[in-house]
Amino acid sequence: MPGVPESHTGWTFVTNHARVLATIAEDPAVRIRDIAARCRLTERAVQRIISDLEQGGYLSHTREGRANAYRIEPDKVLRHPAEAGLSVAALLTLLVQDETDRGGGRVKTP
Numbered sequence: 163m164p165g166v167p168e169s170h171t172g173w174t175f176v177t178n179h180a181r182v183l184a185t186i187a188e189d190p191a192v193r194i195r196d197i198a199a200r201c202r203l204t205e206r207a208v209q210r211i212i213s214d215l216e217q218g219g220y221l222s223h224t225r226e227g228r229a230n231a232y233r234i235e236p237d238k239v240l241r242h243p244a245e246a247g248l249s250v251a252a253l254l255t256l257l258v259q260d261e262t263d264r265g266g267g268r269v270k271t272p
Contacts, residue, residue: 176257178203182211183220183234183250184257190232220250 181201186192194212198205212232215221220238223230236251245253 179211182208186232187234187254187258191229
């Protein structure tokens with residue numbers, strides 16, 4: 163099936179929700195298609211994750227022409243009791259690559 167990312171077996175340290183949020187933090191105007199490619203997910207999975215994040219109050223979007231512009235709520239606290247007190251901003255500082263690590267691209271802060 164073309165356009166479907168190859169699957170990954172085994173466990174990972176970072177959830178798909180965190181990957182999508184980090185990708186949006188790097189570019190708030192990113193397209194769902196590009197998030198899917200970067201995170202190795204289907205577009206449908208990305209849409210579900212964005213919906214989850216919006217329903218949880220971690221993310222919102224506005225339409226700008228034909229595109230979406232996303233806004234992350236950096237002060238929102240993570241959901242799991244083990245991360246009590248850890249904000250989205252703190253998580254994103256761990257996940258979003260510094261511009262020097264990426265070769266000069268500008269990182270958008272949440």
